[in-house]
Every structure is written in C-alpha cells, then in structure tokens.
Amino acid sequence: MSTSISLRGVGRRFGSAWALADVDLDLAPGVTGLLGPNGAGKTTLLRLFATALSPTEGTVSVLGLDPAEPAERTGIRRRLGYLPQEIGFPRGFSAFAFVDYVALLKEWTQPAARHAEVRRVLDLTGLSGIAAKKIRTLSGGQRRRVALAQALLGPPAVLILDEPTTGLDPEQRATLRTVLAELARTSVVVLSTHQTEDVAALCERVIVLDSGRVRYDGLVTELTGQAAGRVWLADEPDPAASVSWRTGTGRYRNVAEHARTGVEHVEPSLEDAYLLLRGGRPAQADGQAEQAARSREVLS
Amino acid sequence: MTGWHVDDDALRRWIDRTDSLSDGASVEQHLLSCDRCRATVNATVTAGPVAGLVDLTTVWSRTRDAIELPRPSAFERLLRRAGLPEHEARLVAVASAFRGAWLTGVAVVLAFAAVAGALGHSRGAVVFLLVAPLVPCLTVASSYDPEVDPALEPELVTPYPALRLILLRTITVLAVALPAEVLAGLLIPGQARYLWLLPAVGFVAAVLALSTWTSPLRAAVAVSLAWLAAVWLLMARSGSPDAALHDWFQLGYLLLAAASLAIFLIRRGHLRELRPRRS
Numbered sequence: 118m119s120t121s122i123s124l125r126g127v128g129r130r131f132g133s134a135w136a137l138a139d140v141d142l143d144l145a146p147g148v149t150g151l152l153g154p155n156g157a158g159k160t161t162l163l164r165l166f167a168t169a170l171s172p173t174e175g176t177v178s179v180l181g182l183d184p185a186e187p188a189e190r191t192g193i194r195r196r197l198g199y200l201p202q203e204i205g206f207p208r209g210f211s212a213f214a215f216v217d218y219v220a221l222l223k224e225w226t227q228p229a230a231r232h233a234e235v236r237r238v239l240d241l242t243g244l245s246g247i248a249a250k251k252i253r254t255l256s257g258g259q260r261r262r263v264a265l266a267q268a269l270l271g272p273p274a275v276l277i278l279d280e281p282t283t284g285l286d287p288e289q290r291a292t293l294r295t296v297l298a299e300l301a302r303t304s305v306v307v308l309s310t311h312q313t314e315d316v317a318a319l320c321e322r323v324i325v326l327d328s329g330r331v332r333y334d335g336l337v338t339e340l341t342g343q344a345a346g347r348v349w350l351a352d353e354p355d356p357a358a359s360v361s362w363r364t365g366t367g368r369y370r371n372v373a374e375h376a377r378t379g380v381e382h383v384e385p386s387l388e389d390a391y392l393l394l395r396g397g398r399p400a401q402a403d404g405q406a407e408q409a410a411r412s413r414e415v416l417s
Numbered sequence: 418m419t420g421w422h423v424d425d426d427a428l429r430r431w432i433d434r435t436d437s438l439s440d441g442a443s444v445e446q447h448l449l450s451c452d453r454c455r456a457t458v459n460a461t462v463t464a465g466p467v468a469g470l471v472d473l474t475t476v477w478s479r480t481r482d483a484i485e486l487p488r489p490s491a492f493e494r495l496l497r498r499a500g501l502p503e504h505e506a507r508l509v510a511v512a513s514a515f516r517g518a519w520l521t522g523v524a525v526v527l528a529f530a531a532v533a534g535a536l537g538h539s540r541g542a543v544v545f546l547l548v549a550p551l552v553p554c555l556t557v558a559s560s561y562d563p564e565v566d567p568a569l570e571p572e573l574v575t576p577y578p579a580l581r582l583i584l585l586r587t588i589t590v591l592a593v594a595l596p597a598e599v600l601a602g603l604l605i606p607g608q609a610r611y612l613w614l615l616p617a618v619g620f621v622a623a624v625l626a627l628s629t630w631t632s633p634l635r636a637a638v639a640v641s642l643a644w645l646a647a648v649w650l651l652m653a654r655s656g657s658p659d660a661a662l663h664d665w666f667q668l669g670y671l672l673l674a675a676a677s678l679a680i681f682l683i684r685r686g687h688l689r690e691l692r693p694r695r696s
Contacts, residue, residue, distance in 0.1 A: 167574050187686050194576040205567020207511065214487035215568070218511050222575035222582075226504045232482065248485045267571055 121145055121275060121305040122166055127175035128329075129161050136161040137329045140175070148301045150316030150337070151309035152391060153326035159309040160202050160279055162326065166307060167199040167277045180274060195224065198273030202280050202309075204264045206252045212239065212263045213248040219267040238266040241296050243289065257284040265293070272300060278308040282315050294319050317341070317387040325394055333394055337387060344385035344393050346376035355380075360392055423447055423454050432461055496589065508582060509589050546659060547648055549598060550616040551641045554624045556594050558637035560586040561628075579688040583628075587621065612662040619670035620644065622677035629684035 122144040129137040137158045151159050164170040165177055168184040180196060182189035206215055216235045225231035239245050242262040247255065252263060261284045268276060276297075282290050297306050297319060310316060316323055316337060323340055325333040333340060350368045354361040358371035371380075372389045374396075423431075423444050430436035431444040448454050489497070493510035497503060532544055561583045566572065595617075602610040620640050627636030651660040660666075 169570060169574050191576045191578075194574050197574055199571055199574045201570035204571060207566075207568060210511075211485070211487060213485040214511070217487065218507070219568075219571055219575065221504050221508055222572055222577040224576055226502075228503060232486065236481065236485075248481075264571070 121180055122307075123176075123178040124165070124172075125176045127165065127172045127177060129158075129165065129170065130173040135173075135329055137165070137172075140331055142324070142331070142334065144305050144307065146301060146303055146305050147322065148297055148306045148308065148320045150320035150323045151307060151326065152311075152313065152316060152323060153309075153332075154395070156328075157326040158329040159326055161329075163199075163277050163279050163307065163309055166275070167197060168193055169199070169201075193275070196271065196274040198268035198271060198276040200265055200268040200278045200281055206260070206263070208253075210252050211249050212244050212252060212255065212259075212266070215252060215263060216267045216270070220270050223270055225270070234270060235266075238269040241269055242266040243292060258286060258289055261285060262289065269296070269300075272304065274304050276300060276304055276306045278306070280310055281308055282310055282312055290315065313386070313388040313391055323387075325391065327395070340390045340394070341385055341387050342390075344372070344390040346382060347373050347393060348385040348389045349377060349380040349382045351380065359396075422451065425457070428454065428457055429461065432458060505585060508577070509585050543652070545602065545610075546613060546662070547645060549602065549613040550620055551637075551644060552598060553591055553594050553617045554620040554640055555637045556590050557587045557621050558624050558628070558633035560590050562632055562634040580685045583625070583688060587625070591621070612659065612667070615667050615670040615674075616644070616661070619673035619677070622674040622681065626677035626680040626684070629681065629687040 124140050124142040127140040153159050168190050179193045182192050184190045220231045220235055239248050242265050244262055320337055323337045349371050354369050355371040358373045361369045361371040364370050493506050496506035623640050624636045648661045
C-alpha cells in the first residue's frame with residue numbers, strides 16, 4: 118500500500134514547550150484514528166498534516182510533496198480537506214454561501230461546476246434542506262456539518278478531521294461514518310476524537326498520543342486485544358482493578374493492568390484498552406479518562 | 418392500429434410543440450391508437466434533446482440556484498462592473514471584516530476631516546495630519562487580519578495564494594479609502610491636505626511587510642503609535658504641525674515604502690501563518 122503521509126523525527130515546539138517530539142509515522146489510504154488526552158498534541162499533529170503548521174524539527178511529506186516548499190505546499194492544498202477543531206463563520210453567511218466561499222479559495226472558479234460541488238457536499242452532510250439558512254440560525258450539530266461539508270470539497274485525497282463528531286447526534290454520526298468509509302477507499306482520512314466508539318466503528322488503525330509522543334500505533338483490533346482477560350464484571354468494585362464503574366445492569370465493570378483468573382470475563386472494548394494503555398488511572402491530571410469513567414457512572 | 422401514419426415532419430412538430438392546436442390534437446388522437454408512431458416518438462425523444470420538452474434536472478437546478486445562491490452585494494456588483502472576475506469579486510467582497518474595515522475607515526476619515534475643519538487652521542491641520550496617514554494602513558490591516566477572521570484555519574490551507582488575496586483586498590481598500598480621504602482633505606488648508614499621501618503609502622507597505630512576522634492589526638497599531646510619537650516629538654521641537662511632512666521626511670517615506678514592499682515580497686511565504694498556539 119502506498120504511503121500518502123510520512124513524518125520522520127518530527128517535533129514541534131511552542132516557546133519552550135514541545136507539543137510533539139520524535140514522531141515517525143507513515144499513513145496510507147484508509148481511516149486512522151487519533152486518540153489521546155487533552156494536550157497530548159493531537160491538534161498540533163493534525164495541523165502539521167494539514168500544512169497549517171510547520172515542524173520545528175524533522176521532515177513531513179504529504180502525497181509525496183514537501184509542505185516546506187511553497188509550490189509543493191500549494192499542490193498538497195489542492196488535494197486536502199481540513200476540518201479544524203474550532204471554526205467560526207463570517208457574519209451573515211448561509212451554509213451554501215460559506216461552503217461556496219471555501220470552494221472559491223479551493224480554486225473552483227467555474228460557477229456551475231462550483232455550485233454543483235457545493236450541493237454535492239451539502240447533500241453528503243445532510244444539509245441540502247437548509248442550505249439557504251443563515252449559519253447563525255443553525256444548531257451546533259448543523260454548524261459542525263457545515264464545517265465538515267467544506268472539508269469534503271474536492272473530494273480530497275487527504276482528509277484531516279479534528280473532532281468531527283462533536284455535537285453530532287447518533288444518526289448524524291452514523292451518516293458521517295458511511296461518508297468517511299466511502300472516501301477512505303482511495304483517500305487518507307485522519308480523525309482525532311475523544312469518542313473511542315467512533316474509532317472502533319470506523320478506523321482500521323489507531324494512533325495514541327501522550328505528552329507529544331506516539332504511545333501506540335497499530336491496528337484497533339490489536340489494541341483492543343491487549344485488554345483480553347483484563348476486563349470482568351463483578352457485583353462489587355474489585356480492589357485489584359485499576360478502574361471500575363457501575364454499569365447499567367447494576368454490576369461493576371473492572372479493568373485491571375494484569376490478567377485475572379476466576380472471574381466473569383467480558384469482551385474488552387477499545388475504551389478498556391485505551392484506559393489500560395494510559396496506565397489505568399482515570400483520575401490523572403489530563404482528565405479525559407476520568408471524564409469517560411465519570412460519564413459511564415452518570416449513565417448507569 | 419390504423420392504416421396510415423403521421424409523417425416524420427409532423428411528428429417532429431408535435432414533439433417540439435411547434436404545430437397548431439388542431440394539428441396537435443389530430444396527431445395526439447392518432448398516437449393513442451398507433452404503436453408504430455408512438456415508437457417513432459419514443460425513438461426521437463430518446464435520441465437527443467427536444468425543444469419544448471421540459472428538462473426537469475435543469476428546472477430543479479435553476480430553482481435551487483434561485484433559493485440557495487447568495488445574492489451579490491452592491492459592493493460585489495460594483496467590483497464586477499470595475500472588471501474584477503466573478504470569483505475574485507466574491508473573495509474581496511464576502512469578508513465581513515473587510516466590509517466593516519473600509520466602511521469604518523471612510524467614516525473615521527470623514528469624521529476627523531469635519532473635526533479638523535471645525536477647529537480652524539492650525540489645530541485642524543494637526544488633527545488631520547495625525548489621523549490621515551494612519552487610516553489606510555489600519556483599514557488594510559483589518560481587511561485581512563487572521564485574528565479577526567473567524568474561518569482562518571480552513572482558509573489557510575486552501576491553495577488560493579495568500580499574497581494575491583491580500584493584495585486584492587489591499588488595493589480595493591485603498592481604491593475606496595484614498596479618494597474619500599483626498600476629498601476630505603480638501604477641507605484642510607495648507608500643504609497638509611495632500612502631503613499625507615506618501616506617509617500613508619509608506620505605512621501601508623510597512624504593515625504589509627510587518628505582517629509577515631506578526632498579525633497585520635498589531636503591525637498597524639505599532640506603526641500608528643510610532644507615527645503619533647514622531648509627529649508629537651517633531652512638533653515639540655520645531656513648533657510646526659507639519660514638520661513630519663518636510664521634503665527629507667517625504668524621501669524617507671518613499672524609501673520606507675520601497676524597502677517594505679521588497680521585504681513583503683521576499684517574505685510572502687510567511688503571510689497568514691497560523692500563529693503558534695499550544696493545542
């Protein structure tokens with residue numbers, strides 16, 4: 118399989134702090150998930166992929182082109198779609214007008230072809246019925262889909278998505294998965310998310326970042342498999358577990374760093390494996406694992 | 418089945434709806450009972466576009482255009498009349514920050530000119546001198562400052578050349594702001610009414626050059642503060658309100674403009690960079 122994005126010894130520093138260090142990656146067409154706690158460097162890594170930032174050290178290659186060279190950077194940008202984590206919209210724009218504006222910047226100069234392309238991505242994101250509505254009147258999920266629509270213009274050979282499922286309801290997330298899975302047949306799709314179920318449902322490969330370094334890079338199934346024999350249900354929280362929470366059935370799901378025998382094992386999830394990879398300490402300062410565990414408790 | 422058939426020309430006229438009402442009714446009546454003529458009609462319609470036949474795809478597309486396409490603003494229509502291509506007129510006109518910038522700029526100039534005129538000769542000239550050279554660079558900076566652009570990140574990674582976009586907006590801003598300012602300057606007595614032009618050009622160029630290091634607005638504010646301080650000092654030393662406009666200084670503004678433009682072009686690769694923020 119051909120490599121579309123390649124990073125060698127990449128580091129990125131902000132002031133005296135390194136947001137990324139010693140990152141070596143090769144990405145090919147398909148969907149790759151990026152997991153990690155807040156501040157792990159996910160957004161910085163995505164900005165490097167998207168040519169929005171340049172590395173402090175190391176080399177980046179996207180589609181065989183060097184983003185440090187202006188002409189080659191433009192070549193990359195012609196085939197790139199990017200959804201940033203936070204995006205604002207110019208005042209007074211409708212959904213159609215905004216996507217049309219980005220299409221102009223993406224060199225769609227012929228009006229008929231541009232309008233057809235804008236409609237295609239608005240249809241893909243389920244916005245065709247509200248294309249003429251002002252963005253300020255749309256819900257959070259609809260705005261997120263407007264932002265997503267502009268990233269799908271092209272369609273892109275490289276699609277970089279920073280938390281694309283934020284604000285989407287379950288149906289919208291399922292639709293998004295269908296769109297991305299189709300696109301990933303020929304394109305590189307990289308998405309960062311805090312939703313491990315999105316990664317489990319969509320991604321073949323997962324990269325876990327922690328403190329700016331790659332902690333895990335491999336198949337989702339392999340990472341999930343690392344938690345086999347370490348997840349079990351019990352009537353009470355098990356002191357041997359690194360983390361446990363009360364589930365909807367009233368029983369406790371226990372996840373431990375070491376395999377345990379003589380208990381009622383259950384199929385591990387990607388979230389279990391992720392928590393174990395992070396050291397099974399959800400109460401750490403980064404708060405993400407803690408938040409996940411807490412939300413489970415609330416749901417139960 | 419009938420023994421006679423409609424000739425091809427008559428069928429074509431019926432398909433194209435160019436026959437008379439009575440001929441059309443007659444052909445239609447015949448078609449109801451003639452398989453062969455119906456087959457001819459089908460073959461003709463399938464073979465290619467038929468005048469008068471409603472193309473639903475086109476109708477639907479036009480309907481969506483009417484509903485969805487953003488209506489060009491008066492400013493955008495003006496830019497297109499001035500010869501700018503459709504897509505570039507849109508790129509210049511759509512940025513709300515830009516619209517606000519030049520409107521504010523023109524309004525500020527007119528207000529200060531009115532104040533200057535009302536204050537009389539010397540004090541009015543000082544007020545005008547302080548403000549006039551700064552308005553173009555402040556409005557230009559506002560027209561492309563990434564920090565006032567809410568959609569910066571997706572715009573940033575598009576292939577459209579940042580240099581071209583910035584220069585397009587700069588030229589358009591100047592095309593609107595400068596004539597307004599020149600007209601306002603006519604209210605001012607003395608040489609100050611036109612001698613502010615060269616420093617204004619120098620400051621716009623300086624802001625463009627500095628924006629390859631920092632945000633355009635910060636650059637414009639820095640240039641403005643430096644100008645205000647320089648005018649104040651020169652006025653305190655010489656007692657003349659237009660000391661900063663003497664010949665040697667005019668040459669300096671010209672050199673500033675030339676050097677700044679050279680720096681701007683050399684460092685154009687750094688335009689509209691995402692300023693480092695820890696993620």
